[in-house]
Amino acid sequence: MxxxxxxxxxxxxxxxxxxxxxxxxxxxxxxxxxxxxxxxxxxxxxxxxxNHPTIIKHIKEQLDTIPMSSPKGIYPHKNETTYKLLQYMKKEDGKIFYTTGGAESVENALKMARDFTKKKIVLARSNSYHGATLGALSATGDWRNPAHMTPEGWVVRIPEPNEKEALKKTREIILQTGAENIAAIIIETITGGNGVYSGTKEWWQGLKKLCVEFNILLIMDEVVCGFERTGLSFGYMHYDVEPDLICLAKGITGGMIPFGAVWTSKKIADYYEDNILCCGLTNYAHPLGMAAMRGVLEIVHDKKFQExxxxxxxxxxxxxxxxxxxxxxxxxxxxxxxxxxxxxxxxxxxxxxxxxxxxxxxxxxxxxxxxxxxxxxxxxxxxxxxxxxxxxxx
Ligand SMILES: Cc1ncc(COP(=O)(O)O)c(C=O)c1O
The missing domain is CATH 3.90.1150.10 (Aspartate Aminotransferase, domain 1)
Known part of the structure; x- marks a missing residue:
């Protein structure tokens, strides 16, 4: 057809x-x-x-009250829903930047990491997908990256977690690239479309150690893994590591409204108290997305759902x-x-x-x-x- x-x-x-x-x-x-x-x-x-009734109910109520808003507008439940998200993530000390989907979450996380560190290069895995916008696609390592000839030099690949001496080789790559040039490492907590691969707890903790040693931010892409997908509320909860930024989308509204979010740590949030946050979207924190997320947060706390x-x-x-x-x-x-x-x-x-x-x-x-x-x-x-x-x- x-x-x-x-x-x-x-x-x-x-x-x-x-x-x-x-x-x-x-x-x-x-x-x-x-x-x-x-x-x-x-x-x-x-x-x-x-067609989950709880999500539909919240979207309908939102449509009947405040269906759209300025990014600056504080409509009823915007603050409360955001606090609920932070509590659910067990990350109350950080702050949320809202987006309209996964690629936008990755894009904004990369921008913030580069701005906060004043460094440009990002490290990423080859076996990865981070979204279809140019920045997210540059971090992506699968077939979609070369198909789009993303800018050279933005991203340097690190070994897959299951490779022999993966952390040792990652360290060597950091030294070769120069830690003074590397803003962040972006990793899908567990890969989705690229085969459900993740690192072990030891690998994750070793990676975080390298981040601390070389002053590199850790971005965890939880677009697939978030919201109860992998046996816990979020993928990062499996590995006991502290990310600096977390990218969310997909399950955040159960797909009912295009929506996403970036969680940033307190140190990044504090930085933007006195520095311009040069990120924005027309549909930032859109009330329909927030309403759908409100429904999701209700569902994930429901005893019957969990059982x-x-x-x-x-x-x-x-x-x-x-x-x-x-x-x-x-x-x-x-x-x-x-x-x-x-x-x-x-x-x-x-x-x-x-x-x-x-x-x-x-x-x-x-x-x-x-x-x-x-x-x-x-x-x-x-x-x-x-x-x-x-x-x-x-
Ligand atoms: C891990 C991961 N990150 C980011 C994205 C991009 O999300 P979106 O398609 O909502 O832009 C995807 C999409 O499949 C994904 O799987």
């Missing part, structure tokens, strides 16, 4: 799309009547399903164990409801789709990221279908 708009990250003539008739919780029904179980939270953002989440995280592990018995499965990496399954061959995503499963299919890999509100019965049904497709393609 020829469309009057672009489909992202693909040749337009090959672009796969489908027509949606309706959504209900974690299922999508196409206009052909196919019921799909969403096993990927759309693009890793539908943490709370596709179901812990339950389905366990069911997920049990279902993944069953997949391990299939000869096509090479390796499974899982944190909470974020999982990559490496396969011995590529399976066309259409095969899962035709069975009623919506997931990310890559070369020799599938990624499963079910919404956090999925029920046991839908999860086992979905995982059963994934099993069937894998078994049919051994």
């Amino acid at each position: 020829k469309l009057p708009y672009y489909i992202s990250w693909t040749k337009q003539k090959d672009a796969a799309s489908f027509e949606i008739a309706s959504v209900d919780g974690v299922t999508i029904t196409t206009t052909d009547g196919l019921r799909l179980i969403d096993m990927t939270s759309i693009s890793y953002q539908a943490h709370f399903g596709h 179901n989440l812990k339950h389905v995280e366990n069911i997920f592990k049990i279902e993944l164990e069953k997949l391990k018995s299939l000869s096509i499965v090479k390796e499974i990496r899982v944190h909470g409801l974020l999982c990559a399954i490496d396969l011995k061959k590529t399976i066309d995503g259409k095969k899962f789709f035709q069975k009623g499963i919506y997931l990310v299919s890559q070369t020799n890999r599938i990624i499963l990221v079910p919404p956090l509100v999925i029920t046991e019965s839908l999860l086992t049904e979905g995982m059963g279908k994934v099993y069937e497709v894998l078994e049919e393609n051994l």
Whole structure:
């Protein structure tokens, strides 16, 4: 079908799309009547399903009261909701800069890090995605970076955490580049689309030590990992390290409104008391995004939500164990409801789709990221279908 708009990250003539008739919780029904179980939270953002009533209620109330605002306007609940976010992050001493999505969060974190340190270079992993704007894409190391010829010299790559002597080599790279030139290291706490890889606690703590030794800021990209995705409220909570900046988006509104945030430490917040914050967006702290986030903060504190989440995280592990018995499965990496399954061959995503499963299919890999509100019965049904497709393609 020829469309009057672009489909992202693909040749337009090959672009796969489908027509949606309706959504209900974690299922999508196409206009052909196919019921799909969403096993990927759309693009890793539908943490709370596709139409969570609590988020919708808050957005509707906002639309009926103060639907838009100046970035400077303090509308009811703006302060209270922000304090709630800080409390939930266990980072009350810092401060929030609001954005309209993940790339904008990364972009503003990079700008603040460069401004605060008066240094320019950023260190980042090769196996990474940080967003599609020029700064975020420069930090990105996957295929999308060279495709856009991002400016040379902005970013220097460090070894992957699982490489031999990764920290020693990172130290050497810092010395070669010159610590006096390096503003920050930006790392996805756990990679999403690039295969659910993370460093060990020792690696993270070693990395933080290098940051302290060389006066380099640590930016943690939590765009995928935030808001209960990986078994804890935030990814950084697994590793006991103190980031200087944290990038948030996606789950912050469960994908219901484009929104994001950057958390900065107190020392950065203090700096901007007397220095101009040269960052801004027309839709800064947009009331509809804030209202959706308010809904999210209500949901994540709900006892029933938490009980179901812990339950389905366990069911997920049990279902993944069953997949391990299939000869096509090479390796499974899982944190909470974020999982990559490496396969011995590529399976066309259409095969899962035709069975009623919506997931990310890559070369020799599938990624499963079910919404956090999925029920046991839908999860086992979905995982059963994934099993069937894998078994049919051994
Ligand atoms: C880790 C990470 N950071 C940043 C982004 C960019 O977010 P957005 O697409 O909302 O700009 C993404 C998007 O997938 C992501 O996975």
